[in-house]
Amino acid sequence: MTPAQFEKQIEPRWQKLEKLLKEAEKSHPSAEVEELPATFRQVCHDLSVAQHRMSPQRLTQQLNALAIRSYRVLERHSAGGWEAFVRLFLVEFPQAVRAEWKLFWWCTALFYLPAALIAVITPSYPEWAMTLLGPDGMMQIESMYGEASKPSDYVRESFGSGFAAFCFYIWNNVSIDFRTFAGGILGGVGALFVLLFNSIYLGAVFGYVHYSGNPLTLYTWVVAHGAPELTGVVISAMAGMRVGWSVLRPGRVERRTALVLAGRKALPLLVGAAVLTSLAAVLEGFWSPMDLPPVIKFTAGGMCWLLVAMFLMFSGRRQTDAT
Amino acid sequence: MVVARADTLQSVELADGVEIQLRVAGPAVRSMAYMIDLLIRIGVDILVAILAFMLLPELVGMEMTNGLFLLFVFFMEWFYNVFFEAGAKGATPGQRSMKLRVMSVTGGPVSLAQAVMRNFLRVVDFMPGLYLTGIVCMLFTKRFQRLGDLVANTVVTYAEVPTFMAPHVEIRAERRAPSKVLTREEQAALLQFLERAPLWADERRIELATLARPLTEAAGVEGLRRLCGMALWLQAPEDKSGTPPSLKGAGMFRS
Numbered sequence: 001m002t003p004a005q006f007e008k009q010i011e012p013r014w015q016k017l018e019k020l021l022k023e024a025e026k027s028h029p030s031a032e033v034e035e036l037p038a039t040f041r042q043v044c045h046d047l048s049v050a051q052h053r054m055s056p057q058r059l060t061q062q063l064n065a066l067a068i069r070s071y072r073v074l075e076r077h078s079a080g081g082w083e084a085f086v087r088l089f090l091v092e093f094p095q096a097v098r099a100e101w102k103l104f105w106w107c108t109a110l111f112y113l114p115a116a117l118i119a120v121i122t123p124s125y126p127e128w129a130m131t132l133l134g135p136d137g138m139m140q141i142e143s144m145y146g147e148a149s150k151p152s153d154y155v156r157e158s159f160g161s162g163f164a165a166f167c168f169y170i171w172n173n174v175s176i177d178f179r180t181f182a183g184g185i186l187g188g189v190g191a192l193f194v195l196l197f198n199s200i201y202l203g204a205v206f207g208y209v210h211y212s213g214n215p216l217t218l219y220t221w222v223v224a225h226g227a228p229e230l231t232g233v234v235i236s237a238m239a240g241m242r243v244g245w246s247v248l249r250p251g252r253v254e255r256r257t258a259l260v261l262a263g264r265k266a267l268p269l270l271v272g273a274a275v276l277t278s279l280a281a282v283l284e285g286f287w288s289p290m291d292l293p294p295v296i297k298f299t300a301g302g303m304c305w306l307l308v309a310m311f312l313m314f315s316g317r318r319q320t321d322a323t
Numbered sequence: 324m325v326v327a328r329a330d331t332l333q334s335v336e337l338a339d340g341v342e343i344q345l346r347v348a349g350p351a352v353r354s355m356a357y358m359i360d361l362l363i364r365i366g367v368d369i370l371v372a373i374l375a376f377m378l379l380p381e382l383v384g385m386e387m388t389n390g391l392f393l394l395f396v397f398f399m400e401w402f403y404n405v406f407f408e409a410g411a412k413g414a415t416p417g418q419r420s421m422k423l424r425v426m427s428v429t430g431g432p433v434s435l436a437q438a439v440m441r442n443f444l445r446v447v448d449f450m451p452g453l454y455l456t457g458i459v460c461m462l463f464t465k466r467f468q469r470l471g472d473l474v475a476n477t478v479v480t481y482a483e484v485p486t487f488m489a490p491h492v493e494i495r496a497e498r499r500a501p502s503k504v505l506t507r508e509e510q511a512a513l514l515q516f517l518e519r520a521p522l523w524a525d526e527r528r529i530e531l532a533t534l535a536r537p538l539t540e541a542a543g544v545e546g547l548r549r550l551c552g553m554a555l556w557l558q559a560p561e562d563k564s565g566t567p568p569s570l571k572g573a574g575m576f577r578s
Contacts, residue, residue: 068343164389
């Protein structure tokens, strides 16, 4: 067969594929598109033959472009919508945390231990915390948790309404989660840095309130939203560390492959952290400013911590990975 | 299929067993696309800000407007690219205007998860400024992948492979069998030369043909003539149509 005959022979096939593709790319394709996979395979075959026979470039390029286009159409997967998202959070996220339980406890320890250390030593040695917080930080703490002040007044003054505060927390805190994760790719250094910085700052705030403010106001304010928020901070760092660790120790696969695999494992963690932080923003915007007796605040706060812990421990246990 | 090594084509084998070629896009054109997206984003942000702060404060109050606007900025910052890249077109408006498209390395469209990964890691690719990390990383990977692309397993390719229309040109050269046994790659190079030669100036043809001197054992116009003759022979060893006798120099190519 001469090249010209070959070209003539395959032309109706790729023209048919082109027609079918146009049809399939419409929003309501006709039943004709069912022939697409078969036609695609034929054209793929033609492309292989054309490549092997070193047909003119314009022919191979045309077939190549068609093959790419069809493959996109055939492989298009719908993201699954809200159902998939809910599943990602309720099932895959806690599963991912449990699968990486060592990393979780490391990150938890790296977050809470330095914070506790700073908080404990600050009442005796307040200089460190004062340096960390700076004059602005100290002023803010005075106006929130001082002897005669309430955090809800401060928040009302700065944001106006609970909703505005909620939006601010989403914008600020969820962005920090995302950045913490991204920083993790630098061998985990970025995520670790953010984690430790947040830890020390948090410790300084608690220590300083014990030193010069009213600890009860602080605890009633943070106890509820702290549960999802602090867990979110830890888990976003964990997602970053997961990716960073694959750079440092790829294990038995190539580093490039390890990175891709780690990314897949980190995604549910990242999404989970973002959702937890968003929940924290809801609580911090609407629940925490309510003036309620400390007993109720502490009961609700305790419930929040319990709920987060139970969720991470038990949610999605019955679901297998296969589904 | 044989491709010159200096090309930006990347072969990918599809699940169906066929090999396709992706033309990956380099840092320059991607920067252009990014700049366009940046301008669009800033423009939309400003527009929304103007509209929101003109209309909303009377309806919901100033604080609420502030909050809503922050939410909007948050979504624009993190999800503008994700939304468009995971969509049906697989490209942001900026990328589309540059005829680019984000693809999975496997040749398929990007999933939502991949789009999230590659775009959230922009933070690191941007460091220490102006996407320096990303550009350096692109120069060190053969598919021009920045860190986000590496983790998400994606590439940015040209959406349309430029299909050049080879003019129908009659090449008047005498068919001749090559003096040596040629490998498949060499044969392909010769055929591509013949296909593209009509698009060049005469000096360029001669210059390139002279590179094949070990094969043609002649330089200048004679080399070009012999090279074309061999390529014609590769196309069809026997002449059936009765091509007119060959002419000299530029006269070889007649449209």
